[in-house]
Amino acid sequence: MRRFARGVVIVWVALRYGLDELVLTSFQKPWLRALGRMISVGRNLDAPRGQRLREALERLGPIFVKFGQVLSTRRDLLPPDIADELAWLQDRVPPFDSAVAIATIERAFRRPVNEIFEQFDATPVASASIAQVHFATLRDPHGGIREVAVKVLRPGMRSVIDKDLELMAMMAGWVERASADGKRLKPRQVVAEFDKYLHDELDLVREAANAAQLRRNMAELDMLLIPEMFWDLCHEEVIVMERMKGVPIAQLDRLRAAGVDIPKLARDGVTIFFTQVFRDGFFHADMHPGNIQVSLAPETFGRYISLDFGIVGTLTESDKEYLAQNFAAFFRRDYKRVAELHLESGWVPEGTRVDELEGAIRTVCEPYFDRPLKEISLGMVLMRLFQTSRRFHVEIQPQLVLLQKTLLNIEGLGRQLDPELDLWHTAKPFLEKWMADQIGPRKLWEQLRAEAPRYAKLLPQLPRLLHDYLEQRPADHRREVRELLEAQKRTNRLLQAIVYGGMGFVLGLLVMQFVVRVRLF
Structure with a gap:
């Protein structure tokens, strides 16, 4: 009954804000248009459609807000008015009461706020679907003053998310039982993955640990800045980190005026993504523009600043090797090897003809080579690949859902920065070098070094x-x-x-x- 009640609320909110108008009026069937007019009777729909969609997603809660955040990066798939309005969801969700935030901080650390911080700004500087951020200052052990950012979890988040996830799991079960195609998509496993990552995001200590790991991984790349965590002031509901000063990535005019090389910034973004995925197998999986800034400080000019590490993706060595081989074969236009990899991985049923799968993949991918990013919709490519996978009964892998989402975020970001960016040629040298490192003498030497302590114990x-x-x-x-x-x-x-x-x-x-x-x- 609780799930049913939540379903009723979702339908009511959709009708209250006129979201049915966005769907039903696009159909040509007369009875559907008539139904849309009947539903619209008695409602005030004077607000623009983009604003109504944003307000409906905010009303429905954090899961729907995150959905809107992902949509906001896909300006090639959305009308400009809707994309502009959804961009407000990235870091401008209405904040909760500052008194609640202060009470949460004091409960977490069992001290008054004025004893923890030298100064605390009660007005939040950013508010998102899961938490909001306040600026403050700390006195360090050497007597100096450190500027920090304090992230506080929204109250009552866990119960709200649990209700929505229960409803999603129930609907996924319906989809899986409804058709063979539903089973192939593994909706229940996808929802389970989403459940895992959302609950991870509710634990701010885990977020702090994710940030520390990414900071170590990216220390030598000189392209990305990640805030330092203050571990003495980290709690499940509150974390305190180094304050980062930069310009939001969406403010391109300010970045150009400051002299930032925008095309280089776009190429660096691709390099950072592929480094995190294929070198480290540990990547930031919530890379919408609200979480990315650019430093203008002289010593770090032009570097990315990454924020909000609640959702990260991980890949096993076999996942990385499989993906790298697929990408490398794709960049060489070796569609036969792509088809063979699908068969070897077991994603395609035994007995599938390699030549037929090869031809289908070639048909989807070949038209998009040697084009700038402004002429390519990765969303359209993925849609056509999905149609192909449906024909060949390819099983969707839940562990790669976050990677697909992040790849779409990267494409949306790259499209905003440099529409002329050639995504494929930018990534190809990196992947070829990575593949060479995996099978060359350097990799053998690294493995020997890693096993050396064990060998040293066994040899005597x-x-x-x-x-x-x-x-x-x-x-x-x-x-x-x-x-x-x-x-x-x-x-x-x-x-x-x-x-x-x-x-x-x-x-x-x-x-x-x-x-x-x-x-x-």
Whole structure:
């Protein structure tokens, strides 16, 4: 009943804000247009459609706000008025009461705010779907003043998200039972992945740990800045981090006026993404423009500043190798190898013809090579690949859903920065180098170094282990021989019983047949 009630609320909000108008009026069927007019009776729909959509998503809660955040980066798929309005969801969600934020901080650290911070700004500087941020200052151990950002979790988030996720899981079950195509898409596993990452985002200590890991990983790249965490002031509901000063990535006019090389910024963004995915297998998976700034400080001029690390994606070594081989084959236009990789991974049913799958992939991908990003819609490419996967019954892999979402975010960001960017040629050298590193002597040397402590412990024991093995082997060998001879004897007795039994059965049949004939004659 609780899920049903939530479903009713979702439908009511959609009708209240006229979202049905966005869908039904696009159909040509007269009865659908008439239904849309009937539903619209008695409602005030004077506000622009983009504003009504944004307000409806805010009313429905954090899951729907995140959906709007992803949509806001896809200006190629949305009308400009809707895309502009959804951009407000990235970091301008209505804040909650500052008194609640202060109470949360004091409950987390069991001290008044004025004892924790030298100065605390009660007015939030950013507000998103999960938390909001306040600026403050701290006195460091050396007597200096550090500027910090304080992130506070929205109250009551867990119960709201749990209700929506229960509804999504129920709907996913319906979709999976409704058709074979629903089973192939694995909607329940996808919802389970979404559930995991959303609940991870509700634990701010996990977010702080994610930030620390990304900061270590990207320290040598000199393209990305990540705030330092103050671990003494990190709690599940509150984290305190270094304050980062930069210009939001969406304010391109300010960046150009400051002298930032925008095309280089676009190329650096692609490099950062592929480095995190293929080198580290640990990537920032919420890279919408509200979480990205650009530094104008002289010592870090033109570098990205990354914020909000509640959602990160991870890939295993086999996932990375599979994806890298796919990308490398794709960049070489080796569609046969792409098809073979799908078969080798088990994503495609056995018996699928490689040449047919190769031809289908070529048909989708070939028209998009050698085009600038402004002429390519990755969303359209993925849609056509999805149609192809449906034809060949390709199983959707839930662990790659975050990667697909992040790739769409990167494309949307790249489109805003430099429409002339060639995404494929920018990424190709990186992937080829990564593949060479994976199979070359450098990788072998790294693996040997990683295993060196284990080898160092085992080497002194090898002579004793070898001696013990040789001493015990004759006895083991004699025991194995005895067991084999016993097994052979049992097998021979069984075979003899079968043969003699069969002969007795045949002889019995012959005797019975002889007796019958004697009686008849």
